[in-house]
Amino acid sequence: MASINPYLIFNGNCEEAFLFYQSVFGGAFPYVGKFKDMPPAEGNPVFSEAEGNKIMHVTLPIGDGSILMGSDSNSASGEIAFGENISLSINAQSKVEADKLFNGLSAGGKVTMPMNDTFWGAYFGMFADKFGINWMVNFDENEK
Known part of the structure; x- marks a missing residue:
């Protein structure tokens, strides 16, 4: 989780x-x-x-x-x-979970950075949800 x-x-x-x-x-x-x-x-x-x-x-x-x-x-x-x-920064346990959380929570909101692989080695994205709450979703395979 x-x-x-x-x-x-x-x-x-x-x-x-x-x-x-x-x-x-x-x-x-x-x-x-x-x-x-x-x-x-x-x-x-x-x-x-x-x-x-x-x-x-x-x-x-x-x-x-x-x-x-x-x-x-x-x-x-x-x-x-x-x-x-x-x-609020969510650290997911897989890319699949990261995508699910990102897509679900960002529905109706404003994506500021789509999920993507980053230079620091994580799979990461940012958005504000439809209620104006800022979220970051991160999956870092190296933290396993």
Whole structure:
């Protein structure tokens, strides 16, 4: 069965926020990626040095199986308004489950990134459901 974790989006202070959360919850960051780490590819924006140093993705395990995840917004995504800065991230156990969840939950909503293989090795997509809730669906075969 899939697991659901909160995904927080910041307007430039993600690193500061996650260092604070780490000071409270403890633990280590298994992954911290910056926008400058993205490989050049068609459709990927070119970031300034300042934007390149912003957090593209960070994870902080909390407790028994929960993971707090986050990133900064960038010029391609625009500034994020309070209330729109959180998504629910579903970690599926297979591509079939990921597609089922993505297609079911996105019905009547707005897809912002269709399910696709990514440069970081996951099968991933994003959307807002018909109620305006932001979702991310992820399947990472390497996490099995």
